[in-house]
Amino acid sequence: DGSLLKIQMKDFGTPKVLAPTIALTTAQNAAVADLQEVTISSVTVKNNWVWFPVPTADGYDVVPAWEFDVVGQSNYTPILLHGYIDATNGTVLYRENQVKETVDLTVKGVVYKNNYLSPPSIEPLSDMLISMNGNNYYTDTAGYFSDTSLSTPTAATLNLFGNWANVYNHAVYINKRPSYPVSINTIGTTVLFDTIAPFNDRVVNAFYHVNRVHDFMKSKLPAFNGMDYALRTNVDTIGGSCNAYFTPANGSSINFFRDSAGCNSFAYCGDIIYHEYGHGINSSFYNAAGVTRMFNSALNEGTADVWGMGISNDPVLGKGSFKNGNIIRRYDLTPKVYPQDIEGESHADGEIIAGAWWDLSLNLNSVDSMTDLFAKTYYDVPDGPSGTEGDVYHQVLISALENDDTDNNLTNGTPHFTQILQAFARHGIFLLMDGTIVHDEVNNPPANTPAVINATVNVSEPTFLQGLKLFYKERKATSWDSLVMTTGATSNSFTTSIPGYPAGSIVEYYFSLYDIYNLKNKIFPDRYAPDSTYTYNNIVYQYGVGLNKVWGENFESSIDSGWKIGLPTDDATSGKWVVATPIGSFSNGLPVQPGFDHTTGTASGKFLVTGNAQSTIVGANQTDVDNGITTVITPSIDLTGLNDPIVEYFRWYGNNRGSNAENDMWEVNIKPSISFNFILKVEYTNKSDYSWRRRIFHTKDYYKAANA
Numbered sequence: 001d002g003s004l005l006k007i008q009m010k011d012f013g014t015p016k017v018l019a020p021t022i023a024l025t026t027a028q029n030a031a032v033a034d035l036q037e038v039t040i041s042s043v044t045v046k047n048n049w050v051w052f053p054v055p056t057a058d059g060y061d062v063v064p065a066w067e068f069d070v071v072g073q074s075n076y077t078p079i080l081l082h083g084y085i086d087a088t089n090g091t092v093l094y095r096e097n098q099v100k101e102t103v104d105l106t107v108k109g110v111v112y113k114n115n116y117l118s119p120p121s122i123e124p125l126s127d128m129l130i131s132m133n134g135n136n137y138y139t140d141t142a143g144y145f146s147d148t149s150l151s152t153p154t155a156a157t158l159n160l161f162g163n164w165a166n167v168y169n170h171a172v173y174i175n176k177r178p179s180y181p182v183s184i185n186t187i188g189t190t191v192l193f194d195t196i197a198p199f200n201d202r203v204v205n206a207f208y209h210v211n212r213v214h215d216f217m218k219s220k221l222p223a224f225n226g227m228d229y230a231l232r233t234n235v236d237t238i239g240g241s242c243n244a245y246f247t248p249a250n251g252s253s254i255n256f257f258r259d260s261a262g263c264n265s266f267a268y269c270g271d272i273i274y275h276e277y278g279h280g281i282n283s284s285f286y287n288a289a290g291v292t293r294m295f296n297s298a299l300n301e302g303t304a305d306v307w308g309m310g311i312s313n314d315p316v317l318g319k320g321s322f323k324n325g326n327i328i329r330r331y332d333l334t335p336k337v338y339p340q341d342i343e344g345e346s347h348a349d350g351e352i353i354a355g356a357w358w359d360l361s362l363n364l365n366s367v368d369s370m371t372d373l374f375a376k377t378y379y380d381v382p383d384g385p386s387g388t389e390g391d392v393y394h395q396v397l398i399s400a401l402e403n404d405d406t407d408n409n410l411t412n413g414t415p416h417f418t419q420i421l422q423a424f425a426r427h428g429i430f431l432l433m434d435g436t437i438v439h440d441e442v443n444n445p446p447a448n449t450p451a452v453i454n455a456t457v458n459v460s461e462p463t464f465l466q467g468l469k470l471f472y473k474e475r476k477a478t479s480w481d482s483l484v485m486t487t488g489a490t491s492n493s494f495t496t497s498i499p500g501y502p503a504g505s506i507v508e509y510y511f512s513l514y515d516i517y518n519l520k521n522k523i524f525p526d527r528y529a530p531d532s533t534y535t536y537n538n539i540v541y542q543y544g545v546g547l548n549k550v551w552g553e554n555f556e557s558s559i560d561s562g563w564k565i566g567l568p569t570d571d572a573t574s575g576k577w578v579v580a581t582p583i584g585s586f587s588n589g590l591p592v593q594p595g596f597d598h599t600t601g602t603a604s605g606k607f608l609v610t611g612n613a614q615s616t617i618v619g620a621n622q623t624d625v626d627n628g629i630t631t632v633i634t635p636s637i638d639l640t641g642l643n644d645p646i647v648e649y650f651r652w653y654g655n656n657r658g659s660n661a662e663n664d665m666w667e668v669n670i671k672p673s674i675s676f677n678f679i680l681k682v683e684y685t686n687k688s689d690y691s692w693r694r695r696i697f698h699t700k701d702y703y704k705a706a707n708a
Contacts (some may be wrong), residue, residue, distance in 0.1 A: 005408060009527040012053035013063040013589065016617065020049050020087030026083040027066035030092065038079065040072040043106055045085075048393035052084045054092055055385045056657035061621075062585050067375070071249075077240060089621070092338035094385065096297065099247040100279040100304075124496025125193065126203070126211050127162040132184070140216070154184045158193055159611050160203055166211035166230035169202050170237045170255075178203050187194045192354030196325070203235045206256065209273040216274075216311050217281055217390040222373035226284030235267045239272050246279035248293070271317045274326070278304030289381045299388045299396070303374075305329065306357045310371035315358050331358040338390060338428035340529045346386070351392050356427040360400075363419035373416075376403040393429045400424075412462045417655070421517055430521035435513050437524040439541070440693050444648075447503035455485070455511055455524075457492045464579055466516045468494045471530065472509035473499060475542075475698075480530065484509075506696055510540050527687040538687040544646055545665045550569030551637055554578050555606045556600040562635025565608070571628030575611035582606075585613035585622070587657040591690050598692040608632060624655075625664055636639050636674050637672040639699065654688040662686040668695070672703045 004245045005485060028045045032038075047687040063086055070081035087436030097508045124143025129136055132154055139145045158180045160167035169178050178579030188614040193204050193291070210233055225688035232253035235649075242258035247253055254276040256267040266272045282303060308317055309331070318328030318451040329351060336351045345351060361370035378498045382395035397420070406416040414420070423430065437457040445451045459465050467487075471480040485494035501507055511524040523530065550574060553559055565577050581604060584595020593613050596661050610630055611623035639645045680702045 001525065003408065006272045006402065010053075012051075012060040012062050015064070016049060017040045017088050017417055020064045020066070022085075022087055022090050024066060026090055027068065027087065030085050031068040031081075031083065031149050032064065032070055034092070035070075038074045039074050040070060042069075042071045042091070049087050050084070052086075054093060054210060055388050056317040056587055056590070059587070059590055061657070063088060063093070077243065078247055078249070088186045092619075094561065096295075096386070098249070098293070099245050100276070100300065106467060120201070122192070124403040125166055125208055126215075129159040129161045129209070130156050131159065132156040137250035155181065155182050157181050158191070160193070160205075161230060162211070164214040164228070164230060165207045165405050166234055167207045167210075169203050169231045169628050170201070170234045173184060179633075199243075200236075202256075204263050205270075206233050206235050206273060207397070208268045209270045210277065212252075212270070213274045213277045213307065213311060217277075220310075220371060221281075221285070224285055224288070224378075224624055226288050227277075228278055231280065233468060236265065242266075244269075244276055246276045246283075248280075249285050252280055252283070254364070262324070264320065266321070269318055269321060271312050271314070272321075275304040275317070278307035281307065283640050285378050286381055286383070291383065293383055294383055295386070296392045297346035297385050297390065298349035298389050299353060299392050300350070301346045302352065302354035302507070304369070305331075305350065305354040305372055309354070309358055310367060310374070311363075312684040313367045329354075331355045335359070335426050337426075340528065341430075342389060344387075349389055352427050353391070353396060353429075356393075356396075356424045356429055360420060360423035363423050364416060364676075373400055373403055373420075379403075392429075392435060393424075394433050394493050395430050397421075397424045397431070410461075418517060419469060420520060421515075424439050425519045425521075427579065430519060431461065431464045432459050432513050432516045432521040435465075435522050436526075437511060437513075439511070441541055442541055442543050442546045444547050445500070448500040448546075450497040451493065451543065452497050453485075453509065454488070454493070454495045456490075457494065457513065459492075459513075462492065464515045465492075466514045466518060469512045469514060470496050470498070470506060470509055471522075472498050475508055475701075487582040501545045504646070506542060506646070506698065507545065508542050509538045523691075528691070530655075538685060538689055539683065539693060539695055542694055544648060547646060547648075550642065553634075555597075555608060564631075567631045567633070570630050571626040572630040575623055575625035576630045577608055577610055577632045578612060579606055580609050580612040582609060583613040584616055586616065592654060592657050592658065592692075594652050594692070597601060598652075645699045646696060647699060648694065650692050650694055652690065652692050653685075654690045655686060656688045662688075672699075 024045050024047070027045050031045065032040055032043055046064050049064050050067055052700070053060035065084040065087050069083050070079070072079050078099050082096055082098055085091070086091045087092050091611045095501065109503050115621055124139070124141070126139055126141045126143055128143070129138065130145055137145055160178045167177060180193050210231060214227060234253055234255040236256045236258045238258070240257045242257065242263040244256045244266040245255065247255070254273070258264060259265040261368045276578045278299060280302050286294045287290065293656065294706050305317060309315060313599065315331035316327055317330065321328055330345070331351070331354060335355050338352050340351060348403045357370060357374055361367040361371070364370055377399040379400040380393055383396070384392040384398055400420050401410055401414055404416050404420060406415060424430070436458045438458070440456070442451050442453060453470055455468060457465065459470055468485045470485055472483070473480045483496045485496040487493065488495050498507060498509060510528060510530060512520050513522045513524070515521050525538050525541060528540055529537055559579065565579065582593065582595055584591060584598060593604050595616070599605055599608040610625050613623055655664045655666070656662050663686070665686050666683060667681065669679040670682050671679040682697060682702070
């Protein structure tokens with residue numbers, strides 16, 4: 001009806017450096033300096049520099065950048081690397097291989113029509129080119145061709161080429177398509193395409209499945225014509241095994257290696273063919289939509305799997321792929337969940353969004369209905385840089401709801417609102433996952449005294465907010481108690497009280513955001529996963545009860561001489577520990593280093609900091625820890641005569657607002673004496689939290705026998 005449904009804008013902020021400071025030739029060398037086991041054919045850097053938004057946890061840093069392309073080969077697989085070099089320091093900001101592989105060398109899959117474990121069947125070959133009497137004809141969807149002008153048997157040639165597929169047997173004819181001569185009679189002729197070598201059944205299978213996925217895609221995206229051409233399909237590609245890949249270069253192609261001792265040829269595998277074709281859909285559709293291509297690699301891999309499941313109606317991909325019975329991926333077991341199952345590997349991380357779509361098919365009791373909705377989300381082009389899967393998957397959820405809606409009003413639900421929410425929630429994708437919370441950790445209360453907990457919630461869609469729950473327990477308890485927080489002075493402020501505990505207790509707590517469908521949407525502290533054994537978990541909120549302070553350091557005056565700030569073995573080239581009055585620094589308006597200490601809460605206080613900022617306008621990449629480790633060691637603390645000693649410290653840690661996000665670890669260790677060499681980790685994480693956070697623990701949690 002012409003009404004506006006949606007506007008989306010990304011604000012990348014204001015650049016701090018306005019022009020490149022390194023030469024184009026320097027960028028060309030930097031683009032390939034760290035590549036290993038790659039044979040490079042060419043490196044091209046574009047003459048005109050561009051602005052590049054570097055994604056951070058809460059926004060972007062905008063820097064001048066050189067755009068480059070690298071062409072080469074790695075382990076027999078072609079590479080086409082596209083990326084950007086920071087034009088101020090030569091750092092590789094972004095580099096992605098646009099040649100998309102199906103899987104790695106350990107997990108593969110091949111099938112016939114249904115799967116390779118089922119007997120092959122005789123199926124019509126549609127859209128196949130027939131050459132006859134100097135003219136070209138094509139079979140229809142039933143594999144049928146007729147010409148009323150024929151009066152005698154006629155010689156013809158069948159070609160594994162047609163409207164949508166262009167198959168080559170790479171092992172024998174690298175630049176020639178398989179063809180097969182036949183004689184067509186006026187009374188009707190049925191022939192099977194010859195599968196005698198070199199025209200093996202793999203080339204016929206590939207031809208059939210490429211046509212099948214094209215026709216299926218057109219049934220879901222009828223107005224999209226970006227894949228309406230004969231896609232180059234290379235079978236028995238030489239030089240590797242147990243793999244397949246899509247490349248957008250030189251007219252696009254999908255490629256399938258030969259079989260090996262461990263696996264069958266992937267050209268037998270319909271759902272792998274669909275997966276590779278899905279990469280072509282992603283690339284072509286997004287390019288036609290004006291956004292060049294689908295940038296998020298996990299979304300690219302996950303959506304490619306959905307096209308395969310949409311045709312096969314099967315959550316298991318690659319049955320019969322391995323000769324020992326292994327498969328590629330499956331979506332009918334324990335779901336992968338954001339963010340705890342994010343690994344940084346695109347196929348694995350794509351299983352989160354693909355699993356959400358498969359679970360929606362179960363909730364709808366229809367794979368076809370799921371695929372209808374899935375295809376409609378393409379028109380919203382959900383996307384983002386690799387590493388921003390939380391935002392990208394949230395876009396997909398909102399797009400699914402909008403496309404399911406029938407009255408342009410999400411607040412009253414959609415026909416399948418609950419089914420969609422439940423499917424995505426099973427994989428950690430929620431309506432309110434863009435929500436934030438403001439909470440000041442409470443002071444350590446006296447024994448047996450309730451602790452008042454306050455929090456303020458900010459969400460983009462308050463209509464969907466039901467409320468906030470608080471979960472709490474004594475540190476050593478195995479289960480959590482919960483409280484429904486009551487609304488405070490404003491509709492987004494909440495409060496409750498945790499009951500009192502005896503002296504010496506350490507209480508842990510976290511918040512959980514609930515939507516109007518009573519689904520738990522998001523947990524705070526951000527990046528904390530309750531009951532998770534994940535190594536890189538953020539710390540939970542904590543406080544101690546009835547504590548008596550016997551020693552402490554606030555760095556405001558002369559510090560204890562026993563502190564060792566920096567060790568001879570430290571190898572960081574910048575960002576080494578110092579005691580300083582803080583200078584706050586920001587990235588895209590968001591804090592990186594605090595401008596106030598914890599003890600006084602003022603800008604005049606002092607703290608230990610890894611490289612004090614030079615000014616408030618420097619970016620996240622200035623005076624951060626680079627190229628190694630920086631260490632600080634407390635004095636030896638005498639715990640003799642103390643009953644159940646407890647250690648408490650406050651820290652501010654962030655590592656994801658620069659160009660090397662989440663690669664530097666925050667590590668805290670403890671050992672019971674100077675002479676004791678064995679240490680245990682109190683913290684080891686890469687999860688940022690840009691606030692002063694308390695860590696508190698019993699020493700006996702790490703060393704049972706000693707109070708020293």
